[in-house]
Amino acid sequence: MSGEHNRALDGLRWFSFLGVFLYHSDESLFRFGKYGVQVFFVLSGFLIGGILLSLRDQVQIPLFERLKTFYIRRSLRIFPLYYFILAAIALLGGLHLMNGHLRVLPLHALYLSNFYLAFTGAKLDSQTHLWSLCVEEHFYLIAPLLLLRAGYRHLGVGFVLLFVLVALARTCNYFFWGNPRFEYLSPVQFDILVSGVLAAIVLRRGTFMGLGAEKFRKLGLICGLACLAMIAWTYFPSDPGAFAEAAILPPVMAVATSALLLTLWTGGLPLVRQLCSWSPFVYLGRISYGLYIYHYLIFFVFTRYSTGIERVLRVTVCLLATIVIASLSWYLLERPFLNLKSRYAYRHRSPTSAQAEVLMVAVLAKPAEAIAHSVRPRERCADVIAQQVQRDLPKHQ
Numbered sequence: 082m083s084g085e086h087n088r089a090l091d092g093l094r095w096f097s098f099l100g101v102f103l104y105h106s107d108e109s110l111f112r113f114g115k116y117g118v119q120v121f122f123v124l125s126g127f128l129i130g131g132i133l134l135s136l137r138d139q140v141q142i143p144l145f146e147r148l149k150t151f152y153i154r155r156s157l158r159i160f161p162l163y164y165f166i167l168a169a170i171a172l173l174g175g176l177h178l179m180n181g182h183l184r185v186l187p188l189h190a191l192y193l194s195n196f197y198l199a200f201t202g203a204k205l206d207s208q209t210h211l212w213s214l215c216v217e218e219h220f221y222l223i224a225p226l227l228l229l230r231a232g233y234r235h236l237g238v239g240f241v242l243l244f245v246l247v248a249l250a251r252t253c254n255y256f257f258w259g260n261p262r263f264e265y266l267s268p269v270q271f272d273i274l275v276s277g278v279l280a281a282i283v284l285r286r287g288t289f290m291g292l293g294a295e296k297f298r299k300l301g302l303i304c305g306l307a308c309l310a311m312i313a314w315t316y317f318p319s320d321p322g323a324f325a326e327a328a329i330l331p332p333v334m335a336v337a338t339s340a341l342l343l344t345l346w347t348g349g350l351p352l353v354r355q356l357c358s359w360s361p362f363v364y365l366g367r368i369s370y371g372l373y374i375y376h377y378l379i380f381f382v383f384t385r386y387s388t389g390i391e392r393v394l395r396v397t398v399c400l401l402a403t404i405v406i407a408s409l410s411w412y413l414l415e416r417p418f419l420n421l422k423s424r425y426a427y428r429h430r431s432p433t434s435a436q437a438e439v440l441m442v443a444v445l446a447k448p449a450e451a452i453a454h455s456v457r458p459r460e461r462c463a464d465v466i467a468q469q470v471q472r473d474l475p476k477h478q
Contacts, residue, residue, distance in 0.1 A: 089345045090124060091366030092357030097121050098369045098376075101210075102403075105380055106396045113312060116334060118213050119273050121373075123338040125217055126277025133228040134285050135427065142428055144229060151225055153425045158370075161418045162410060163214060164190070166374050170208065179382075180206060192218040199265040207381035210373070212265045219267040220274050228278070236282075237290045240275055244332060247272040251328040264331075276335035280343040294343065301340020304333045371407030371415065379403050 097120040104114030136147045167189050174181015182205050188194040195212035197203065205211075227236065247269055254263040263269060282289040283297050292300065311330050314322040344350050345357070356362070365372070376399070383399045384392055 087346055088363045089354045089357040090128070090342065091364075091369075092359065092362035093120065093342075093345070094124065094366035094369040095362045096357070097124070098365075098372045101373065102376055102400060105210075105377060106384070106392075106399075116331075119270075119331060119335060120338055121213070122217070122270055122273040123277040123280075123335050123342065125220070126274035126279075127281050127339060127342045128277075129221070129224065130228065130278035130281035131285065132427075133225055134281060136225075137229050139428065147229065148225055150425050150427060152221075154422050154427075155221055157418045157421055157425075158415075159214075159218070162371060162374055162415055165410075165414060166378070170378075182206070182208060195265045195267060199260065199262045202262060207378040210377045216265075216267045216270045217274075220271065224274075224278070233282070233286070233289065240279060240290070243275055244272050248328065248332065251331070252324075255324055255327045272332050273335040276332070276339040277342065280339035284343055284346060294347065298340050298344055298349070301337050301344070304337035304340070308334050308337055365404070368404075368407045368411045368415075371410040372403055375406050375410070376400075376403045379406070 097117040100111070100114035100117030100120075102114070103111035104117070108115075132151070136142075136151065139147060167186060170179075170181045171183060171186055173179045174183050185194055185197065185203075185205060185208070188197050189208065189211055192215040194205070194208070195215035198205065198209065198212055227239070231239070250269060251263070254260055279289065279292075280297065283292055283294055287293060308330060311322075311325045311333070315326045341350075345354050348354070379399050379402050383402070384395045
């Protein structure tokens, strides 16, 4: 899975960003656009989980080397753009061209600003959306060790426990704590990320926690229908509807999204896959990291005091400007660093000596069959080993 690429998932990234963009343009009109961030989280869990599961099987490679390769490649993807935007904010704030909230920049740099936002309620204007990057970075620190070392049974127990604890935390926040930024805390989003990992495990192993691919799709369909019902319910103000949106909708939507990813990856939903695989959407999804990073800063500059038709025009200009700037960033900043990934490619597993010995014995035990095919036993053994390598390689790419 780690060596594969699915165009439909790129297109889905674009629609996720578009939801977030529309939410920031009008939070009351596009109130559910904020869940585009959760779709990003599920995507990260699914794709990063797939990479880590591939690394998990490469037991002949030292754990430290596998972790080093993973973190170097992640750093080349995330850090250049992230620290570039922080430097730009520091420069513009130092020149008094914008409120750079310079006191918070060290927290951004350490990926701790999400805790600051959650516990203080501070408003950081164009920087607030960076909380989600902190969550993902914390996930990257924890997930590799767990997925590379823990047994699948322990992972299953841990996943169930995580879902229960986060559900209890969301419930307590709704009834007792009342923190509107509770969702900014990393542990509160880990069940969303783990939903993606769960789909990756089912894809790789065929079954996990009693869920096969078909059962997982059916569960996702049920969760998707439940999401639609809860969303419709929230438009009729009531305490149960508000509780459902705060505590039940996030994990249910995450499971529905992870089942959607699994279905798209395996070739299901041809019409959805064709839509998401349209080349313009694929390109916009590919630059979605830049779109997400830049859009709120551009929003703050272009649309801060506008209303009515003027705001609609400014939002349109903002979207176009975000696409242009993100494209320039992709070609001039991000892609040069991404090209360095080739120096730190994941090593593919080859058959162990034990596997080769088993194959050798199996072939040499039937010399008559080899002679009947006019092939000497040693040559036939080499052919069998080569075929085994070809079968194994796609599983670990």
